[in-house]
Amino acid sequence: MKPWQLRTIIVAGFLSFWQFGAGILFDEFFMSKPTAIIGEFWDLVASGRLFYHAGITIVEALGGFVSGALVGMAAGVLLGRNELLGKAIDPLVVIFYSLPKIALAPLFVIWFGIGIEMKVILTGTIVFFLVFLNTYTGVRGVSRELVAIMHLMGAREGDILKKVVFPSAVTWVFAGLKLSVPYALIGAIVGELVAANKGLGYLLSNAAGQFNTAGVFAAIGAVVMLTLLLNLAVKLFERHMMPWQEHQETREVSI
Amino acid sequence: MPAAAISLCAVPTARDGSAERIIQFSGFGKSFGSAGRILTATQDIDLDVAAGEFLTIVGPSGCGKSTLLNAAAGIFPPTQGDVFYRGAPVRGYNQSIGYMTQSDHLLPWRKVAANIALPLEIKKKPKSEIDDRVRKLIDLVGLTGFAESYLPQLSGGMRKRCALARVLAYDPETLLMDEPFAALDAQLRLSMQIEVRNLCIKLNKTVLFVTHDLDEAIALGDRCVVLTGRPGTVREILKIDLPRDRDLTRLRSNRRYVESTELLWELLAPSTSGKTGGDE
Numbered sequence: 001m002k003p004w005q006l007r008t009i010i011v012a013g014f015l016s017f018w019q020f021g022a023g024i025l026f027d028e029f030f031m032s033k034p035t036a037i038i039g040e041f042w043d044l045v046a047s048g049r050l051f052y053h054a055g056i057t058i059v060e061a062l063g064g065f066v067s068g069a070l071v072g073m074a075a076g077v078l079l080g081r082n083e084l085l086g087k088a089i090d091p092l093v094v095i096f097y098s099l100p101k102i103a104l105a106p107l108f109v110i111w112f113g114i115g116i117e118m119k120v121i122l123t124g125t126i127v128f129f130l131v132f133l134n135t136y137t138g139v140r141g142v143s144r145e146l147v148a149i150m151h152l153m154g155a156r157e158g159d160i161l162k163k164v165v166f167p168s169a170v171t172w173v174f175a176g177l178k179l180s181v182p183y184a185l186i187g188a189i190v191g192e193l194v195a196a197n198k199g200l201g202y203l204l205s206n207a208a209g210q211f212n213t214a215g216v217f218a219a220i221g222a223v224v225m226l227t228l229l230l231n232l233a234v235k236l237f238e239r240h241m242m243p244w245q246e247h248q249e250t251r252e253v254s255i
Numbered sequence: 256m257p258a259a260a261i262s263l264c265a266v267p268t269a270r271d272g273s274a275e276r277i278i279q280f281s282g283f284g285k286s287f288g289s290a291g292r293i294l295t296a297t298q299d300i301d302l303d304v305a306a307g308e309f310l311t312i313v314g315p316s317g318c319g320k321s322t323l324l325n326a327a328a329g330i331f332p333p334t335q336g337d338v339f340y341r342g343a344p345v346r347g348y349n350q351s352i353g354y355m356t357q358s359d360h361l362l363p364w365r366k367v368a369a370n371i372a373l374p375l376e377i378k379k380k381p382k383s384e385i386d387d388r389v390r391k392l393i394d395l396v397g398l399t400g401f402a403e404s405y406l407p408q409l410s411g412g413m414r415k416r417c418a419l420a421r422v423l424a425y426d427p428e429t430l431l432m433d434e435p436f437a438a439l440d441a442q443l444r445l446s447m448q449i450e451v452r453n454l455c456i457k458l459n460k461t462v463l464f465v466t467h468d469l470d471e472a473i474a475l476g477d478r479c480v481v482l483t484g485r486p487g488t489v490r491e492i493l494k495i496d497l498p499r500d501r502d503l504t505r506l507r508s509n510r511r512y513v514e515s516t517e518l519l520w521e522l523l524a525p526s527t528s529g530k531t532g533g534d535e
Contacts, residue, residue: 146360148330151348153374153425163373167364244364244405 032213041218049203054222056199060116060188061230064123065180072128073173076135077165086140097133101126102186105194114195123187130183131176138172139165171245174238181230189223200226277341277429277461278304278327284335284486285322295486296322298335302480302489306428309455309462311472313523314482314490320465322487324431327463328352340429353427355435359418361406367417368393368402374425392420396450412443419451429461437467448475449503456499469523473497473515474506481522491522 015034022033044050079086105122112118142165150160192201200223207215238245284298297319304310312320325331326338329349338345361370368389375385393402396416406414415435422430432451436444452475455462466472472479479493496511506512 143358143360145356145358148328148348149354149356149360150373150377152328152350152352152354152427153377154350155377159377163376164362167362170364242364244407 029211030213032217036214037217037221040212040214041221044203044218044222050222053198053200053203054226056116057185057188057192057201057223057226060119060191060199061123061184061226063116063120064125064187065127065177065184065230067120068124068127068184069131069173069177069180071124072131072176073135073169075128076132076172077139077161077169080136080139080169081161081165086136093129093133093136097129101129102190105190108191109195114197119188119191119196119199122191123184126183126187127180130180131173134172134176134179135169138169138175142168170241174234174242177234178231178238181234182227185223185227185230275306276303277306277308278302278463279339279342280323280326280336281339282336283323283326283333283338285319285326285331286334297482297487299488300336302492304461304463306461307459309452309464309475309477311464311466311476311479312482313466313469313472313479313519314487315484315523316467317485318482318487319485320482320487321433324354324433324463324465327429328354328431351428353422353425353430355418355422355430355432357434357437359414361414361417361421363406366402367398367404367406367409370406370417371420371424373421378425388424389420392424395423395454396420410443411439412447415439415443415447416450419447419454423454423458427460429463430455432462432464434466436471444471445503451475452501452503469519470516473512473519474501474503479519481519493519 018031019034022028022031028036041050079089101122104125108118108122112121146164147160150164155163188199189201189204192199193205196202200219204216204219204223207213207219280300280302283300283302284295286293286295288294296317300323302323312323314320326333327340327345327349329345329347329352332346340349340351362373365373371389371392372385375388380388389402393399396419398413398416398420401409401413406417409417418435435451436447439447448471451462454460464472464475466475473493473495476495477499479495480489481491481493482488483490493515495515497506497509497515
């Protein structure tokens with residue numbers, strides 16, 4: 001049996017257990033059932049509400065994702081190449097990193113209101129730390145031997161930044177970006193759950209407020225799809241930016 | 256001791272007298288660490304390297320073989336004595352030098368041709384000249400057909416060839432090699448040794464070649480410097496009496512080669528168990 005065949009059986013078994021167990025083994029009011037969820041989801045699609053709310057969430061997640069990543073990259077390169085500044089700020093970064101950024105959501109509501117800006121900033125803060133730390137580690141990890149060899153070739157600091165530090169930071173930036181995708185959505189959705197009148201998080205809490213279990217599941221399904229899409233986008237972008245990685249994956253493993 | 260085929264030379268230097276002196280270590284010593292915990296890597300090194308010479312350096316681990324290379328490259332200043340390059344003390348990065356280390360330090364985001372082009376780009380050469388030179392180098396080191404490959408598609412030996420082409424690209428007159436072939440299997444190593452020796456003789460490069468492998472030290476070198484354990488200093492300098500256009504594949508049956516390696520073994524065997532390094 002192939003893995004996908006087994007997978008199909010497991011998923012089908014789970015869904016039919018849910019579908020036919022509803023109302024017999026457990027209360028349909030709390031658990032809903034797959035057909036009801038699909039119906040609810042279709043209503044969201046047909047009425048256009050899904051696209052409207054998903055669009056809002058995408059704007060928030062992407063806005064925070066891009067701004068957090070850009071600032072994170074810049075800060076990572078700057079602190080990575082400047083030893084004194086890096087050493088001075090390092091412990092502060094660690095302290096702030098260990099704070100669950102979601103805890104800042106209520107504060108951001110006070111500061112930035114309940115509009116899109118607040119979600120962008122919350123998402124951006126989360127993504128910033130992930131990308132910054134990865135870039136910083138990467139820049140610090142550039143081999144000193146390699147830098148010396150480049151100097152022997154007559155390279156100046158500008159050459160080293162352009163030809164070694166930036167390209168090698170790309171690898172680390174993408175490691176941070178891939179890590180950030182689910183967090184970007186967490187930021188946007190938690191922001192919407194805390195305070196909003198639009199977005200998938202709002203759709204979610206609104207359905208829950210009306211005890212519409214099927215609606216909650218439908219909204220969760222939409223969030224999952226959005227995460228997968230964003231993941232795919234980062235992967236394609238990565239392949240475009242780092243074509244050499246593709247060969248790395250197909251290479252024979254030697255231990 | 257079968258000394259007939261080789262001449263053992265007294266410590267400071269031995270030169271043919273014909274070639275000019277290119278690198279000179281004069282009372283050179285290097286310590287690392289700060290007050291209280293000072294580690295002396297090398298001390299009192301007097302050594303002359305003649306232009307066009309292939310000099311191999313052997314010695315127990317931690318005796319400062321790499322320190323000699325780093326000092327000649329100007330990566331750090333000496334703490335004792337001085338290093339001269341063409342008569343002038345080495346201060347800062349010595350750009351007459353090309354450095355090859357055990358790790359090839361190629362840039363994985365660049366294809367083979369672009370890796371080789373790196374030093375030429377740094378020197379801001381015109382694009383047409385770079386392309387032309389890179390093409391010649393690729394043929395020279397036997398990577399024809401791999402110009403547009405990424406590094407993960409290359410074998411270990413091909414990566415070394417690429418690193419060799421890169422270091423030759425900017426035509427430094429002296430090459431420093433720090434165990435460049437240590438990670439290769441025996442067959443690949445032999446083919447790289449032949450390549451490097453032939454190329455360096457052909458292009459008239461001066462080479463300082465650090466190795467752990469005593470056979471390699473004799474097979475490749477015109478002279479072989481033997482260092483003591485830490486703090487490293489010059490123990491012997493062997494003049495290797497093998498022809499300059501030697502055939503490395505047939506050395507195994509060459510009597511002089513066998514005698515030289517035996518002598519080198521004897522020199523190093525007691526020193527590994529005897530004098531171990533001391534901190535000061």
